[in-house]
Every structure is written in structure tokens, then in C-alpha cells.
Amino acid sequence: MKLDYTYTEICEITKGELLAFQNGTNITSIVFDSRKIISAENVLFFALNGDFRNGHSFLQDAHQKGIRHFVVSENISKTLLPDSTIIQVENTLIALQQIASHHRQKFTYPIVAITGSVGKTMVKEWIYHFLASKFRIIRSPKSFNSQLGVALSLLELHEQADIALIEMGISKSDEMNRLEKIVSPDLGVFTAFGSAHQSNFLSHQVHLNEKLIAFKNCAKTIYHASIILTPTQLEFCNGKMIDETILENYIKIPFQDKISKHNVSLAIAFAKEFGLTDEEINQKIKTLPHLAMRMEVFEGINGNTIINDTYNLDIDALTYSLEYQLSISEKQNRVVIIGLDEEAQLRKNEIENLISPFKPEKTIYICGNDSVIAQIENSIILIKGSRKSNMQKIASQFRLKKHKTYLEIDLNAIRSNLAVFKSYLNPDTKILAMVKASSYGSGVERMAAFLEKQGVNYLGVAYADEGVELRKLGITTPILVMNAEEEGFEDCIQFNLEPAIYSFKQLDEFIKELIASGKSAYPIHLKIDTGMRRLGFEIYETEQIIEILQAQPEIRVESVYTHLAETDNFESREFTLKQIEQFNNVCEKLESHLMYKFNKHTLNSEGIANYSDYQLNMVRLGIGMYGYSSNPELKTKLQASIFWKSVVSQVKIVQKNESVGYNRTFKAEEHTQIAIIPVGYADGFKRCLSNGIGSVFIQNQPCKVLGRVCMDMLMVDVTNKNVSEGDEVEIIGLTKTMEEFANQSNTIPYEVMTSISKRVHRVYLEN
Numbered sequence: 001m002k003l004d005y006t007y008t009e010i011c012e013i014t015k016g017e018l019l020a021f022q023n024g025t026n027i028t029s030i031v032f033d034s035r036k037i038i039s040a041e042n043v044l045f046f047a048l049n050g051d052f053r054n055g056h057s058f059l060q061d062a063h064q065k066g067i068r069h070f071v072v073s074e075n076i077s078k079t080l081l082p083d084s085t086i087i088q089v090e091n092t093l094i095a096l097q098q099i100a101s102h103h104r105q106k107f108t109y110p111i112v113a114i115t116g117s118v119g120k121t122m123v124k125e126w127i128y129h130f131l132a133s134k135f136r137i138i139r140s141p142k143s144f145n146s147q148l149g150v151a152l153s154l155l156e157l158h159e160q161a162d163i164a165l166i167e168m169g170i171s172k173s174d175e176m177n178r179l180e181k182i183v184s185p186d187l188g189v190f191t192a193f194g195s196a197h198q199s200n201f202l203s204h205q206v207h208l209n210e211k212l213i214a215f216k217n218c219a220k221t222i223y224h225a226s227i228i229l230t231p232t233q234l235e236f237c238n239g240k241m242i243d244e245t246i247l248e249n250y251i252k253i254p255f256q257d258k259i260s261k262h263n264v265s266l267a268i269a270f271a272k273e274f275g276l277t278d279e280e281i282n283q284k285i286k287t288l289p290h291l292a293m294r295m296e297v298f299e300g301i302n303g304n305t306i307i308n309d310t311y312n313l314d315i316d317a318l319t320y321s322l323e324y325q326l327s328i329s330e331k332q333n334r335v336v337i338i339g340l341d342e343e344a345q346l347r348k349n350e351i352e353n354l355i356s357p358f359k360p361e362k363t364i365y366i367c368g369n370d371s372v373i374a375q376i377e378n379s380i381i382l383i384k385g386s387r388k389s390n391m392q393k394i395a396s397q398f399r400l401k402k403h404k405t406y407l408e409i410d411l412n413a414i415r416s417n418l419a420v421f422k423s424y425l426n427p428d429t430k431i432l433a434m435v436k437a438s439s440y441g442s443g444v445e446r447m448a449a450f451l452e453k454q455g456v457n458y459l460g461v462a463y464a465d466e467g468v469e470l471r472k473l474g475i476t477t478p479i480l481v482m483n484a485e486e487e488g489f490e491d492c493i494q495f496n497l498e499p500a501i502y503s504f505k506q507l508d509e510f511i512k513e514l515i516a517s518g519k520s521a522y523p524i525h526l527k528i529d530t531g532m533r534r535l536g537f538e539i540y541e542t543e544q545i546i547e548i549l550q551a552q553p554e555i556r557v558e559s560v561y562t563h564l565a566e567t568d569n570f571e572s573r574e575f576t577l578k579q580i581e582q583f584n585n586v587c588e589k590l591e592s593h594l595m596y597k598f599n600k601h602t603l604n605s606e607g608i609a610n611y612s613d614y615q616l617n618m619v620r621l622g623i624g625m626y627g628y629s630s631n632p633e634l635k636t637k638l639q640a641s642i643f644w645k646s647v648v649s650q651v652k653i654v655q656k657n658e659s660v661g662y663n664r665t666f667k668a669e670e671h672t673q674i675a676i677i678p679v680g681y682a683d684g685f686k687r688c689l690s691n692g693i694g695s696v697f698i699q700n701q702p703c704k705v706l707g708r709v710c711m712d713m714l715m716v717d718v719t720n721k722n723v724s725e726g727d728e729v730e731i732i733g734l735t736k737t738m739e740e741f742a743n744q745s746n747t748i749p750y751e752v753m754t755s756i757s758k759r760v761h762r763v764y765l766e767n
């Protein structure tokens with residue numbers, strides 16, 4: 001929020017009375033939740049009276065946190081808030097809305113109202129996706145669409161924008177009138193009209209008319225064809241009807257479910273109104289973000305469909321999930337299962353009130369370690385709860401076990417790790433993210449799109465094929481191919497991939513290929529060997545390189561790099577610094593002859609942390625993104641992101657003297673209980689982990705491997721442990737760490753990650 005209002009203005013706008021006046025600084029932002037006060041200077045605190053909380057009870061808390069400016073509606077004793085300015089109004093929410101409405105009137109760019117019974121947030125975010133590269137857009141945070149949320153969204157408006165997207169939601173009669181007055185939108189999007197909140201309205205038409213009030217002054221309202229408008233209604237809102245046939249003009253969108261198609265259609269129609277060309281729209285479709293990603297929808301047991309949204313239980317997210325559930329259930333029953341941790345138990349009333357208008361057939365609240373006993377069939381089940389509430393376990397009980405073994409990649413952790421690495425770098429140092437070997441086994445398709453979205457400057461692959469695959473997926477970030485082979489040069493040129501050049505023969509071949517295809521100034525990367533003794537030009541070849549480069553306009557050196565042999569070991573610091581010094585010498589020579597600048601890079605993940613002084617202007621980040629490092633200090637900042645999980649297939653008793661597995665290498669000395677797990681060396685669980693060397697975790701307890709690891713299965717010891725069929729098994733995760741697994745396998749995380757077989761299903765977690 002960047003406001004600038006004087007007291008006189010605030011009093012005038014809200015018709016408030018100045019109860020106390022301390023100083024005349026201008027107000028720059030507004031808060032209403034004393035828990036969320038970060039900075040207090042020039043901040044105006046509104047004591048709002050909600051259904052569950054009276055803001056006036058938090059005045060002192062706010063004062064203690066440094067707030068000195070208050071708007072109240074109740075009679076309060078001024079002595080409670082010394083040294084403060086206090087404005088009294090009749091109703092603090094209305095006063096806040098008046099300021100928002102006044103603020104809105106300052107701006108003349110289009111304000112867009114997005115309303116509808118479902119899909120508002122999705123449509124808003126997708127419109128943003130389509131338009132953001134051409135326009136400066138302000139949009140409501142999350143799904144701020146209530147009377148309060150809309151006001152807060154409007155207070156975010158500022159001069160440096162071209163469009164504002166404001167979500168508007170109503171649950172009671174006459175609310176829209178109020179919202180429309182505050183927002184006074186110029187354009188509208190009406191996403192859908194369904195039965196949520198329906199019970200509070202007299203009839204379907206009354207409700208529809210009420211919603212349409214949002215658009216009464218709109219020059220145009222884009223609405224979905226599922227909403228049937230009478231000619232009068234159509235004229236009232238200047239409606240323009242859109243349906244999914246609009247998608248036929250474009251490449252296939254990445255999600256084929258009904259609700260995504262519905263919402264993308266609206267977003268595309270809107271983007272076209274703002275002049276986006278079909279070509280631009282196609283480009284944007286390629287990178288359309290999946291907004292329901294945190295929410296996983298899967299096929300469950302007993303014909304149920306499960307919406308697993310067990311990340312948090314905040315109110316916005318709950319509304320969104322309920323809307324989503326409503327939208328995908330046609331005639332099926334809806335069941336809502338809410339996990340209440342201690343904090344949420346206090347909010348149970350609020351949660352109940354939020355759910356009740358959606359009228360699910362059944363709502364089940366789960367506290368602590370309860371499990372769901374009720375028999376549920378053929379329903380759409382929404383499972384919701386914070387991470388603490390352990391609802392993930394409930395969700396996995398409902399999962400139809402098709403892929404028992406899977407690798408979960410936590411993109412949130414990776415995002416946070418990227419930020420950690422950035423903290424070692426200057427703001428303008430470029431990052432090349434390595435996505436070779438299927439992005440270290442994590443699956444290149446999703447990872448490359450994710451990294452592109454995070455704004456990495458370059459992607460690095462090992463072979464041209466890998467780069468071609470990325471281009472076909474719509475990745476537009478520059479791509480460096482490290483082992484560019486002659487056979488792949490044609491592909492490089494066709495798909496705009498930039499080869500690393502490490503020998504004269506290769507350089508010569510590539511130039512020939514460029515001449516044949518009529519290209520000039522094509523970007524290449526020179527790889528110099530400074531001591532790794534792997535691919536790379538020798539240092540003494542520098543002069544000869546310069547001669548060729550000067551004579552060949554077909555190529556342009558985009559970057560020069562070298563690879564350091566030991567960035568993770570301080571004992572070889574001298575060797576590493578020598579490598580860097582030699583590299584710098586080569587660069588200097590090249591630069592003095594080439595007459596143009598190129599990027600220079602030497603550091604890998606460990607290098608970034610250990611040699612950040614030598615970051616030059618680019619670095620090559622790989623394994624660190626996933627949260628693995630041998631630097632103890634760095635390690636504490638990173639989060640593990642790879643979780644390999646499976647499920648117990650069977651539990652059985654092995655009698656004394658019986659043996660387990662091939663060649664009978666394990667013989668029971670006593671009654672032993674074993675669990676069989678459907679993971680073997682063909683999945684990447686190495687055979688050297690046989691006979692107690694390796695272990696897995698079940699119910700947070702280590703269980704040693706018994707006998708030999710088979711191709712597709714292994715057996716572990718669960719004697720005296722309460723383990724049953726269907727229990728989740730952690731092969732790699734928080735209890736059985738990647739590093740420990742790698743150690744026991746006598747290797748390093750790199751090899752473990754890239755050896756987890758393709759048949760292990762990859763799933764992604766993203767908030």
C-alpha cells in the first residue's frame with residue numbers, strides 16, 4: 001500500500017470526528033489485524049468489528065507495536081492510547097470502504113470487476129498471466145473479494161499501472177450494490193453462476209440480478225455461456241457471451257478438465273479485448289500456470305474423487321477449495337473432511353459458517369489422531385487441513401493405489417533454495433540452472449517450466465536432444481548444451497540451442513553448419529579446461545581461438561566458462577584459486593581481442609556458497625536447488641525437496657530358522673515380522689543396500705533391509721513395530737535423508753537422484 005492522506009482528508013472522507021490529535025504526518029498504509037503489524041510508522045489502524053473478533057479489543061496491542069493512528073467506532077478511553085491520533089466514525093468498515101472508494105476515484109485506467117459463483121481467482125490469475133508482459137497490472141491479493149477484501153484491494157491502486165483486476169464476491173442480498181459503488185468498475189468478467197450462497201436469495205432471478213449490479217456501469221461484460229441472460233439483463237450489463245469454442249483457435253491448453261477450459265476461455269476473450277494477438281496468446285498458453293496445483297485431485301477408493309488440499313486451512317483457501325469442489329461435482333454427493341489442529345479448533349465456528357452455504361451432503365471434522373470411519377462412496381471428497389493436522393495421512397487412505405511408489409518433488413522448497421543461492425549473488429549475476437539428466441532425475445518437463453517461471457536466465461542441458469525436448473515443451477529461456485556433438489548441430493540451430501564449444505574440430509564443424517544455414521553471430525559458449533581435465537580447450541590454445549573467432553562472423557561468444565574440480569573442499573582452495581586465475585587470464589586475452597563483452601562463469605552450487613567472490617557475472621546452479629550440499633552452513637539454509645515414497649504391500653511372520661529372499665542370506669534367529677515393499681534395484685534402490693546396510697522408514701521408525709534387494713521388491717524388518725499393509729514407506733525424505741541414503745549406497749546424492757528409475761512416478765508439490 002502506498003497511500004498519502006492527511007488527517008483532514010481522512011476525516012472529511014469518512015465524516016469522522018477527531019478525538020485526539022498528536023501529529024500531522026500523512027497516512028501511508030492501513031492495517032486492521034494487530035497480529036500482522038510489521039511496521040507502524042504512518043500506519044492507520046482500523047478497529048473493525050467482525051463476527052468473531054472486535055478490533056477494539058486489540059487497540060492496545062496495536063499501540064504496543066508502535067501504532068499511533070487509530071480509527072474507532074466505539075467509545076474508548078483516550079488514556080489507553082497515549083500520544084496518538086484517534087478518529088471516531090460510526091462504522092469502521094464503512095469508513096474504510098469510503099477511503100477505498102475515494103482512492104479509486106483518483107485513477108482513470110480501467111478497473112475490472114471479476115465476479116461469479118466460482119472461478120474468480122482462477123480467471124483473475126489467468127488474465128494476469130496473459131496480459132502481464134504488455135501491461136502493468138494490479139490485482140486483488142489472493143481471493144480478497146469480500147466487503148473488506150475489495151476495499152483493501154482498491155487501496156493497493158497506484159499510478160504506475162494500466163489495469164486493475166478486482167474480485168468481487170457477495171453472500172447476502174444488497175451487498176453488490178455497496179461493492180459496485182465502491183469499485184465502480186469500467187469492465188466486467190462474470191465467470192459462472194451457480195448455487196453457492198443460493199439459499200440466501202429469494203430466487204434464481206433475484207440472485208442473478210443482484211450479481212449483475214456489479215456490471216451496471218461497465219462498458220462491456222464478458223460472461224460465460226452457461227449463464228443465461230434475458231435481453232434486458234444483457235443490455236443492462238453490455239454482455240458479451242463467451243464459450244469454450246474460442247479455444248479452437250489456439251493450441252491445446254495444458255489442462256483438459258472442464259473447469260480449466262471454462263475459465264481459460266474467459267481469460268483469453270478478455271486478453272483479446274486488450275489487443276493481444278493470436279500469436280501472443282499461443283505463446284502464453286504454453287506457460288499457463290496450473291492454479292489448482294497446491295490442490296491435488298485424484299481418483300480415490302470406492303468411486304470417490306479426492307480433492308487433497310492439505311497444505312493449510314486459511315479462509316481464502318478454504319473458500320476456493322469449496323468453490324472448486326462445487327464446480328467439479330455434477331450430480332455426485334459432496335463430502336468435506338476438515339482436519340482441525342489446535343489453532344483451527346478455536347476457529348471452528350468461523351469454518352462452519354463458511355462451509356454451510358455450500359451445503360455439502362456431509363461435513364466431517366477430525367481432531368488429533370481420529371480416522372475417518374464413515375463409509376463414503378461415489379462422492380467428491382474435499383480433504384482440507386493445515387500441514388500440522390496430519391490430513392495427508394487421511395488423504396492417502398483414500399487414494400486408489402495405482403502408483404504405490406512415487407517421487408515427490410517439492411517445488412516450494414526448490415523456490416526457497418533458489419532464493420538462498422541468490423542471497424550469495426549480486427543482483428545482476430545471471431543464473432544458469434542445470435536441468436541435465438532429466439533435471440537431476442526430478443523430471444525435466446515440469447522443472448524447466450518451473451525454473452523459467454522463476455526467472456532463471458539460462459538452462460543447461462547435457463545433450464542437444466534434451467534441449468530439443470525443452471523447446472518442444474514451449475521453453476523459451478536460452479539453453480546451453482554442454483556436450484554438443486556434431487550429430488546434434490543441426491538441431492541446435494533449428495531449435496535455437498547454444499552449444500558449448502571445446503575443440504577446434506567441433507568449432508570448425510559448427511561454423512560449417514552455420515554457413516550452410518546462413519546464420520551469423522550465432523551464440524556459442526567456450527569451454528576452457530583449467531584443471532578438471534575433462535572437455536575443454538587447453539589454455540595455450542587461446543591465441544588460436546582468437547584467430548578463428550576474428551575471422552568467423554558466423555559465431556559470437558556469448559560466454560566463456562570453466563569447471564572447477566573441487567569447490568566443496570577447502571583444503572584444495574589453492575588449486576581452485578589457481579584454476580580461477582588461469583581462467584581470468586584466458587578471458588582477459590579473449591576480451592582484449594574480441595572487442596565485445598561476454599558472460600563468464602566458473603561456479604557450481606558449492607562454488608556459489610564457498611567462492612562467491614568469484615561469481616563473475618554468471619553461475620551454474622545444479623544440485624543445490626534440490627537442497628543438498630556438503631557445506632554445513634549452507635545446508636542449514638536449504639530445504640530438502642525430493643521425497644521418495646512407497647507403501648507396504650504385505651506384512652508377514654517369519655519363523656525362527658526360516659530364511660528370507662534370494663540365496664537365503666538372512667536367517668531368522670527368532671520370530672521376525674517382515675514387510676514387503678514394492679521397490680527394488682530396478683527402481684534405483686541399489687542392491688548394495690542388502691542385508692541390513694540400507695533401511696527405510698515406516699511410521700517414522702527405521703526398518704532394516706532383510707536379505708537381498710530384488711529387482712522389484714525388498715523386505716524389511718518390522719518386528720515389534722505396529723506396521724500394517726498400506727502404510728506409507730519413506731525411502732528418502734526427512735527422516736531417511738538423501739545424504740544418508742547416498743552414504744549407505746556408497747555414492748553421492750547426484751548419483752542417487754539420477755538413478756531413480758523412470759518408472760517411479762513423479763509428482764509435484766507447489767503452492
Ligand SMILES: *Cc1c(COP(=O)(O)O)cnc(C)c1O
Pocket residue numbers: 434436482563603604605606620621622623624
Ligand atoms: C552439472 C554441472 C554444474 C552444476 O553442478 P552442481 O554441483 O550440481 O551445482 C555446473 N557446471 C557444469 C559444467 C556441470 O556439468
